[in-house]
Amino acid sequence: MSPPAEFDARAARRVVIASSIGTVIEWYDFALYGAASALVFGPLFFPEHSAAGGALASFAVFAVAFFVRPLGGLVAAHIGDRIGRKPVLIFTVTLMGVATVAVGLLPTYETIGVWAPVLLIITRLLQGVGAGAEFAGAVTAVAEYAPARRRAFYTSFAQASVGMAFVLSTGFFALLAAIPRDVLQDWAWRVPFLASVVIFGVAIFIRKRIEETPEFVQDRTAPPSAEKIPLLQAFREAPRQLIVGLLCGSGLNVAGYMVNTFSLSYVKNTLEMSATVATLGVVAATGSSVIAVPLFGMLADRVGKGPVLMGGAIFTALYIPPFFLLLDTRQPALVILAMTIAYGVGQSAMLGAQSAFLSELFETRYRFTAIAASREINVMLLGGTTPFIATALVSAAGGSPWYVVVFAVTCQLLTIGAVLLSRTIRHRPAPDDVPDSVLPRKI
Template identity: 75%
Template sequence: MTQQPPSPPAYDKRAARRVVIASSIGTVIEWYDFALYGAASALVFGPLFFPDQSTVAGTLASFAIFAVAFFVRPIGGLIAAHIGDRVGRKPVLIFTITLMGVATVAVGLLPTYETIGVWAPVLLTLTRMLQGLGAGAEFAGAVTAVSEYTPDHRRGFYTSFSQASVGLAFVLSTGFFAILGAIPRDVLLDWAWRIPFLASFVIFGVALFIRRRIEETPEFVEAKKTAVKNAEKSGAPRPQRIPLIQALRESPRQLVIGVLCGSGLNVAGYLVNTFSLSYIKNTLEMSATVATVGVIAATGSSIFMVPLFGHLSDRIGRMPVLAGGAIFTALYIPPFFLMLDSRQPVLIVLAMAIAYGVGQSAMLGSQSAFLAELFETRYRFTAIAASRELNVMLLGGTTPFIATALVAVSGGPWLVVGFVVLCQFLTLLAVALARRTARADAGTDKTSGPRPDAPTTASRH
């Protein structure tokens, strides 16, 4: 006889709001760190840390270090998520925010190449790796915590706030550089570039204070109690299973779906908010202010649009919204570059705002709940971290480097267009696989988690 999962804990609206705020502000500092480095890579790190290189080579070197953090993110994510699934969500959320905050402040204190030579980029790489280790579990932890506090019919809306916070982080970080772009460049390269990194200490302090005040998620507590009761009834000691092994054994198809689903949004997102800065400034030879204002408009629009798409996913399902965002992005990327190549500031800002406010926001608004509903409580944190961070490592952090190289080879953006469109098809493939999985599970006596195609899901345990 199949054991029935425990009933979900009662929904506490006030507690849910607290964890949404705590998770969102953590996401702000995570992506403030990453966006800050991305903007600095495109605008100032080349001459500061790679002064002997040409403009293109210096930018490529900066983007290469930008990508380093994405290669260590899965390592940090899996280690932290393993602890999160075994010990609890709260201690991991506190640790990751501390690691990222310290690493970002450290960047603002680094000596440059002019001061210590080759050790400057080495230290920059080390701080970047620390950022990656902390950030690897941040998103998965935030999504897991919020999803386990909220009811099925509101999960898309509540989990979307963590994604909307990414837009706020980019507005803050890019806004800093937009302001700094108005001062003389020699002053910027001398000391002013450090201000945004050092200022992150304030956000870090607030985030840490709030996260220390939240409680462990009720769904995790309930799952732990149930496991102990089952062990006591059977008379056998409770086995210490590794969450990643559990996920690989029990949900291999869901892991593949989880990895693929982020392809479209990761590539399109880093194309707009990081690569576009370099493309507008270096390839189009336009003012850095145009680029930074474009990023602010783009990511700023997502602050409002992502929750709307999250709410829509509660009404019509996660997959239609996720697929719709990928299709829109694939169709929109060619006119996006045509608008950039017009060299008209208004068209450039509009192009970036549409790309992020519609296609990207649709995928961001639906992805969090989509991922959370793929996996069971006992290995959800680990499975989300593994599936998301593997894709971010392969396609997210490498996108600015790949796009810069493709433009350098072809002399234009059209190879980049093909690359972005291909990645949108990977997201659509994930949706197709999810639909097949949902149909295969329909009518069976499975307790392996809810169907990702419906806003109201099956039992979660």
């Protein structure tokens, strides 16, 4: 066995910052498009549809990127497991940054007709390819630097960065919603997309300065595996872990996109309230997670990742019915409060525990690939499709949200089931590259 690597707290903090900024880029891209889909993309790129039809068309394109995420994630993760984490992290953030800026430069339907939505779809596909490996790579890199007893806390910052991304993107649109509608649809909607070039530049600068993870370097010194394809290795050695990883994100993906994307459209179009109320609700909700997610990460390190992940799913399942009852009051303060509780408590608990939960399911030699596969397939099936599914369910129910409630609660049960199944699995031992590896494992 190779000698244990010395834990480098300074290097670990650098990786946390680099990974978090990349995650901000990833989710700024997706959150920005989600907000634009709900508020302006319908008339700009699908003007021949009704208001509801335009929203559905926009959300359909929103979902497109999620269908290529698994492919992009698996290809990039394969390289990450075979060659290294760092080069993949630099490539993915570059691709996402370029694609996002390109959205801000697109001509609309009025200018080039049907080619406008075609180009929009192409940029979404590029975003999806880049984002497919971004989060898995960020979580893998941080988990392989983090001390065992603080792994959930360290990895939670990547998840908290998702909230920061939504604050930035939706906050932009909250400001833009206050300007005249014709100015917003003429040119102002482009500003948030073009502004992403600043975050993108900072992310590239920082990521070029990080080193390869010590756990990956140590694993390279071990005898090479006969299996050259990490995904096949994961299927052969950890099939139940892959099932757990696939299912555990169901609750948080559905609940997250229900609050931060679908609720924008629901509040504005179904409840016919001000777009400002909807965007402020998302800013308050996702902003609360920036603080709450690391706190739940600390809790997960103390009591176990599984209990915190399952607790968040149970809370969310119980809270979804009153969440819609509060929205339906049409009282701005209650709408914002409802969204903040949903994201700041249930969603944040699941986010705080999930990254460490996933990283501890898989061995180093195929961890990047296994996390990308299990997470991105679930995001493809339930994350990107949630706004579309929820909008269709509300339409089918004549404006009532109760079909959405049943759908969302069912997905929380899938997360609860995944945690219960994980208790039957013997998890990998704590890596011996950090001093905390002698501590007992909690998952």
